[in-house]
Amino acid sequence: xxxxxxxxxxxxxxxxxxxxxxxxxxxxxxxxxxxxxxxxxxxxxxxxxxxxxxxxxxxxxxxxxxxxxxxxxxxxxxxxxxxxxxxxxxxxxxxxxxxxxxxxxxxxxxxx
Amino acid sequence: xxxxxxxxxxxxxxxxxxxxxxxxxxxxxxxxxxxxxxxxxxxxxxxxxxxxxxxxxxxxxxxxxxxxxxxxxxxxxxxxxxxxxxxxxxxxxxxxxxxxxxxxxxxxxxxxxxxxxxxxxxxxxxxxxxxxxxxxxxxxxxxxxxxxxxxxxxxxxxxx
Numbered sequence: 427x428x429x430x431x432x433x434x435x436x437x438x439x440x441x442x443x444x445x446x447x448x449x450x451x452x453x454x455x456x457x458x459x460x461x462x463x464x465x466x467x468x469x470x471x472x473x474x475x476x477x478x479x480x481x482x483x484x485x486x487x488x489x490x491x492x493x494x495x496x497x498x499x500x501x502x503x504x505x506x507x508x509x510x511x512x513x514x515x516x517x518x519x520x521x522x523x524x525x526x527x528x529x530x531x532x533x534x535x536x537x538x
Numbered sequence: 539x540x541x542x543x544x545x546x547x548x549x550x551x552x553x554x555x556x557x558x559x560x561x562x563x564x565x566x567x568x569x570x571x572x573x574x575x576x577x578x579x580x581x582x583x584x585x586x587x588x589x590x591x592x593x594x595x596x597x598x599x600x601x602x603x604x605x606x607x608x609x610x611x612x613x614x615x616x617x618x619x620x621x622x623x624x625x626x627x628x629x630x631x632x633x634x635x636x637x638x639x640x641x642x643x644x645x646x647x648x649x650x651x652x653x654x655x656x657x658x659x660x661x662x663x664x665x666x667x668x669x670x671x672x673x674x675x676x677x678x679x680x681x682x683x684x685x686x687x688x689x690x691x692x693x694x695x696x697x698x
Binding site for chain 2: 430431433434435437438439440441442445446449451452454456457458460461462464465468
């Protein structure tokens with residue numbers, strides 16, 4: 427059993443030596459450049475993420491505001507009174523803007 | 539802080555050969571092994587921080603390489619050994635044992651485990667860390683792989 431195991435080990439190591447002799451590893455500089463390019467791309471993606479979040483939030487806020495304006499225009503009326511709607515919308519917008527800013531600050535601190 | 543270029547050169551010189559051997563033996567294809575080797579070191583550079591211990595780096599690299607191999611097999615591209623052997627001259631030992639045929643005969647997981655155990659000389663804990671398997675699983679799977687490889691070797695000897 428041990429003989430067979432030694433045989434297996436020798437066979438595999440012999441095969442590894444043949445691979446090492448016939449396969450040349452690519453230069454490290456090429457791999458370094460490839461990694462640099464990827465790092466840069468990831469950094470850009472990280473930097474752009476908060477902006478995308480803000481864009482999405484802005485879109486949501488705009489849609490809410492547009493809906494509210496339509497309601498106020500008088501086409502549809504059986505909805506909450508003016509005061510409540512304004513209060514809720516303002517609060518929600520404020521919350522979203524603060525959350526977006528907070529996410530952006532955190533992301534920019536992480537990338538430093 | 540990320541790994542510096544000089545530090546990377548040192549890590550690459552020390553580990554590129556063994557990782558390439560592992561990938562070439564596992565995939566049976568030189569082009570795929572080359573590409574996966576570059577991807578392995580790329581991921582190390584993007585993710586790892588400076589000042590890692592040499593043995594940690596080695597384990598980490600084998601882990602990345604193993605994950606890449608697994609992804610390849612899962613995506614269905616893992617038809618191993620589809621290229622003829624180009625490893626050149628044979629030794630006396632290899633003349634009696636067709637290692638390549640034996641590796642082809644084994645499952646991808648078995649090939650990995652045998653390679654890490656016998657070529658890289660890793661113990662069960664190190665193999666577990668490199669492959670993401672549990673220690674007990676490594677022990678069981680390695681035992682089975684050894685058994686299958688031994689059977690193959692015995693058959694080869696009988697033929698001789």
